[in-house]
Amino acid sequence: MQAANKEHLYKLLVIGDLGVGKTSIIKRYVHQNFSSHYRATIGVDFALKVLHWDPDTVVRLQLWDIAGQERFGNMTRVYYREAMGAFIVFDVTRPATFEAVTKWKNDLDSKLSLPNGKPVSVVLLANKCDQGKDVLLNNGLKMDQFCKEHGFVGWFETSAKENINIDEASRCLVKHILANECELMESIEPDVVKPHLTPPRALSCSSCAKS
Numbered sequence: 001m002q003a004a005n006k007e008h009l010y011k012l013l014v015i016g017d018l019g020v021g022k023t024s025i026i027k028r029y030v031h032q033n034f035s036s037h038y039r040a041t042i043g044v045d046f047a048l049k050v051l052h053w054d055p056d057t058v059v060r061l062q063l064w065d066i067a068g069q070e071r072f073g074n075m076t077r078v079y080y081r082e083a084m085g086a087f088i089v090f091d092v093t094r095p096a097t098f099e100a101v102t103k104w105k106n107d108l109d110s111k112l113s114l115p116n117g118k119p120v121s122v123v124l125l126a127n128k129c130d131q132g133k134d135v136l137l138n139n140g141l142k143m144d145q146f147c148k149e150h151g152f153v154g155w156f157e158t159s160a161k162e163n164i165n166i167d168e169a170s171r172c173l174v175k176h177i178l179a180n181e182c183e184l185m186e187s188i189e190p191d192v193v194k195p196h197l198t199p200p201r202a203l204s205c206s207s208c209a210k211s
Ligand SMILES: Nc1nc2c(ncn2[C@@H]2O[C@H](COP(=O)(O)OP(=O)(O)OP(=O)(O)O)[C@@H](O)[C@H]2O)c(=O)[nH]1
Pocket: 016, 017, 018, 019, 020, 021, 022, 023, 024, 025, 035, 036, 037, 038, 039, 040, 041, 042, 066, 067, 068, 069, 127, 128, 129, 130, 131, 158, 159, 160, 161, 162
């Protein structure tokens, strides 16, 4: 296979309350397995997922699995640094974890933004949808409105247990990150190549090429 000529590496955050399924979603996405045994994450765990985005683009995702117990503490600023996007996860069987979504989003937006000052792209995950949709049934129709009001680029009902919508949610987030990166690149004056920038060919990105 011809070597990809565009490589991207993005740090992604996975945040949300205790026990909503952050670690399980990452385990399903990266290792294709699931365990019903709950072992709370301490601090932060890491995982790497490589996507062959298109024939000449490879996207490497560095996933930061942040413990729910970190709950907008002062460590989150350290964990959030230089991330390009995030998943905020709640548990559809526990309404309180949905209430916490706005707190996580506000914490993220108060501590992290893109170099142009815009908020990073965030996709909302309504996890454990294999276990019923209590929260969604009450809010299902309003989820699109909720996402618009709180600045989420999309939302998905997911299940780490049944492997539902996790790939789709990741593609949605990466698509928005690529578009953001393109906008950032375009905002850099084309005739002023800053010394730390890599050679011009890396300045283009697939979504720009498509636009
Ligand atoms: N039925 C079902 N159970 C799930 C799903 N995702 C996670 N679980 C279970 O929920 C519990 C918590 O999952 P974790 O992935 O450890 O949750 P977490 O968000 O990483 O929790 P912290 O690390 O404490 O923040 C475990 O018992 C999982 O098996 C799912 O999609 N469906």
